Amino acid sequence: MSRDKNRSRDFTYINLINLIANSTTTLLGPMALTLAAVFNVNVLNIGLVNSLYLLIGGFFSIFWGILADKMNRKKLLIISSIICMIGTLIVSFSTSYLFFLIIEIITSIGYAGIMPISFTLITDLIVPERRAHAFGILQMTSLLGVGFGLILGGILVDFLPWWVPFLIIAFNGTIYIILLKNIQEPQRGKLDGFKQIKVMNKEKISFFLTRTDFKELFTTNTNILLIFYSFIKVLNYGAFNFHFITMLEKQLSISTSLATIMMIGTFSIMIIGSPFLGKIADNLFNKRKTAKIEILILIMLIGPSFYLLAFSFDINPSNIWLIVLFIVLILMGAFTTSGEAGIAQSLIGDVVAPHLRSTFFSIQLIVSRIGQGLGISLFILFLDLSQNSYRIAFSGIVLTLMASVIFIIPMRKTIKKDMEKLKLKYKN
Numbered sequence: 001m002s003r004d005k006n007r008s009r010d011f012t013y014i015n016l017i018n019l020i021a022n023s024t025t026t027l028l029g030p031m032a033l034t035l036a037a038v039f040n041v042n043v044l045n046i047g048l049v050n051s052l053y054l055l056i057g058g059f060f061s062i063f064w065g066i067l068a069d070k071m072n073r074k075k076l077l078i079i080s081s082i083i084c085m086i087g088t089l090i091v092s093f094s095t096s097y098l099f100f101l102i103i104e105i106i107t108s109i110g111y112a113g114i115m116p117i118s119f120t121l122i123t124d125l126i127v128p129e130r131r132a133h134a135f136g137i138l139q140m141t142s143l144l145g146v147g148f149g150l151i152l153g154g155i156l157v158d159f160l161p162w163w164v165p166f167l168i169i170a171f172n173g174t175i176y177i178i179l180l181k182n183i184q185e186p187q188r189g190k191l192d193g194f195k196q197i198k199v200m201n202k203e204k205i206s207f208f209l210t211r212t213d214f215k216e217l218f219t220t221n222t223n224i225l226l227i228f229y230s231f232i233k234v235l236n237y238g239a240f241n242f243h244f245i246t247m248l249e250k251q252l253s254i255s256t257s258l259a260t261i262m263m264i265g266t267f268s269i270m271i272i273g274s275p276f277l278g279k280i281a282d283n284l285f286n287k288r289k290t291a292k293i294e295i296l297i298l299i300m301l302i303g304p305s306f307y308l309l310a311f312s313f314d315i316n317p318s319n320i321w322l323i324v325l326f327i328v329l330i331l332m333g334a335f336t337t338s339g340e341a342g343i344a345q346s347l348i349g350d351v352v353a354p355h356l357r358s359t360f361f362s363i364q365l366i367v368s369r370i371g372q373g374l375g376i377s378l379f380i381l382f383l384d385l386s387q388n389s390y391r392i393a394f395s396g397i398v399l400t401l402m403a404s405v406i407f408i409i410p411m412r413k414t415i416k417k418d419m420e421k422l423k424l425k426y427k428n
Contacts, residue, residue: 007125010183011134014118014125015141016176017081021114022145023152023169024088024107025053030154030245030260034162039097049104051376057108058369064113065362068120069355074185077117078177083110085173092163092170116362123349123357124186129286131349136278136342140271143338147267154245154260189354194426213356220421221414222351223360225407226344230364232404233300233340234371236397239379247390251326253317262327269331270338277339278346289419292343292350293412297405299343303336304402311395337401347411351418353426 028035032046039045068076087107094100118138126134152165187196217223244266248259277299284291310329315322345361352360378400379393386392 006184007186010186011122011125011137013176013179013183014077014121015138017077017114017173017180018118018138019141019145019148020169020173020176021081021084021111022142023149024084024111025050026146026149027153027165027169028053030150031157031162031165034157035100038162039094039100041097045097047376049101052101053104053108053111054369054372056105057112058366060109060112061116061362061365061369062359063362065116065358065360065365068113068117068358068362072185073117073121073358074180074183076113077121078180080110080113080117081173081177081180083107084114085110085170085177088166088173089170092166094163112362112365116358116365119345119348119361120188120358121183121186124188124191124354127191128349130282131346132278132281132285132292132343133275134278134342135345136275136339138345139274139278139338139341142341143267143271143274147264147271150245150260150264150267154263188357189426192349192354192426194354213359216353217356217360217363220351220418222347222411222418225411225414226347227364227367229344229404229407231367231371232407233401234368235375235378236401237368237372237375239375239394239397243376243379243390243394247394250390251315252323266330266334269335273335273338274342277336278342281339281343281346289416290412292347293408293415296340296343296408297412299336299340300402300405300408303333303340304398306330306333306336307398307401308395311391311398314391347415351415351422353422 028046028050032043035046036043064076064080084107087103087110091100091103091107094103119135122134122138123131149165149169152168156165188194190196245259245263248254248262252259254262277295281292281295284295306329310326310333313322313326315326317323348357348360348364375397379397382393382396383390386396
């Protein structure tokens with residue numbers, strides 16, 4: 001098999017494990033009422049588990065990321081995936097809320113390693129001119145995973161025992177872990193034309209950044225801006241994933257199952273938009289190095305504007321045309337904003353040294369998970385301030401999303417300088 005075919009195969013297997021891992025992040029939301037009844041707790045206790053899953057998973061990603069910059073990434077990806085899937089299997093046997101909480105936390109530690117390791121592997125599997133599209137595909141499969149979790153949690157729970165969705169995820173994850181054994185470890189930075197950097201030190205493997213590595217990461221202006229951008233951006237993602245179905249129920253006066261189907265439709269349009277907009281960004285990037293930044297600015301201004309317009313309507317359930325317009329605007333917003341993740345992730349490959357990419361991806365993931373967890377609470381705050389109006393609360397979240405553009409605009413000046421600095425230091 002040719003190396004290009006091997007890369008394509010490896011890329012596919014990495015996408016599959018991310019698909020199933022991301023399904024664990026949205027499973028609890030639509031199951032919240034059922035799980036609260038099973039464990040005899042308040043529904044907010046289930047929300048707490050979901051928040052801790054994101055927060056603790058984000059925190060532990062830094063350890064996986066640092067290790068992945070020093071050790072064999074394939075082996076680490078398999079180990080982290082095994083922890084995640086074993087935890088998902090065991091949680092299906094929970095008989096108490098405390099046991100459920102503890103196992104979910106352990107599961108999140110495994111999940112913490114999957115994304116940063118996958119990101120850096122893909123960066124070294126795909127040439128720079130195609131990375132935004134590749135990360136768009138990764139975003140697409142991640143969204144499929146999110147949708148898969150919503151389907152399992154929002155639909156099956158009405159017909160089958162609560163633990164069945166956990167078993168389905170664990171079974172699929174086990175198959176994908178077996179496939180991961182076939183991938184090959186790519187050379188770091190080779191496709192960028194960078195010299196090979198020795199990263200393995202068998203005598204001493206540290207869980208911490210060296211002073212030199214820390215300085216290199218945090219004296220790059222684009223890196224700093226990307227971190228702040230990620231935090232502000234994802235405040236809305238936690239709110240959307242956890243509260244969106246409830247909002248649809250209350251806004252449109254529909255059942256949980258129908259609201260779940262509508263949310264899956266929203267994710268479906270994002271699945272189309274993510275690789276499509278990534279491909280456009282790649283094509284323009286080949287002509288102009290600031291193109292990704294410019295597209296990102298447009299995405300973060302235009303996409304949320306559709307959401308804001310949709311949430312401006314105080315919908316009467318009998319007004320079919322207004323409901324249709326609401327749905328169309330939501331879909332347009334979802335399509336437009338779907339392109340940002342792949343483009344933003346591809347920027348890391350452009351400005352971060354090959355032996356520090358896993359670490360930076362994990363730092364960004366920590367920031368993102370903190371933002372997502374806080375986003376759930378931020379939405380509750382907006383909900384309280386708006387006297388329980390989901391429409392107004394979501395408008396507040398969308399305005400927060402738009403505010404992230406203040407950290408993207410300066411990147412238009414920093415990106416070329418930081419790319420040139422990286423080439424001068426590591427080019428063959």
